[in-house]
Amino acid sequence: MQRLLAAILASMLALSAVSTASAGTATGTTTLAGPAVAGSSVDVDAAVVSEIPVVPYEYSIRNECNFAGRTNGRPDSTQTDPIVNWLYSDPTNTIPHAIMPIYFTKIPAGSFCKVFLLRSNQVVKGSVTSYTVLP
DSSP states (O other): OHHHHHHHHHHHHHHHHHHHHTTOOEEEEEEESSOOBTTSEEEEEEEEEESSOOOTTSEEEEEEEEGGGOOSSSOSEEEEEEOOOOBOOSTTSOSOEEEEEEEOTTOOTTOEEEEEEEETTEEOBTOOEEEEOBO
């Protein structure tokens, strides 16, 4: 009985250590490098500040657009791409950045859009940028 109790206790401690280590918080930003024009594309600078190292495929960038200027509800268009290549372009080389293209080929002018970062299908705090597509 004591062995069973010891095994249960050991497994509970192991699980709590794993969940604590993988629960690192992150904040991020997304910045459009130019205007969002219907029928074109724009680069987005994505940056992440995290307690743990940032690795390829851990984060994705997502762009959601609502046509006809609607600002809420289910998006009419989405683009989600994993971020594979991270750059360290800040002066101290500590904040990872990625330049990712967002395409407006089929997005009409006047659409309300937002771009943000995802980690494990959760929006990264501080990463949402809202904008309207220009003609």
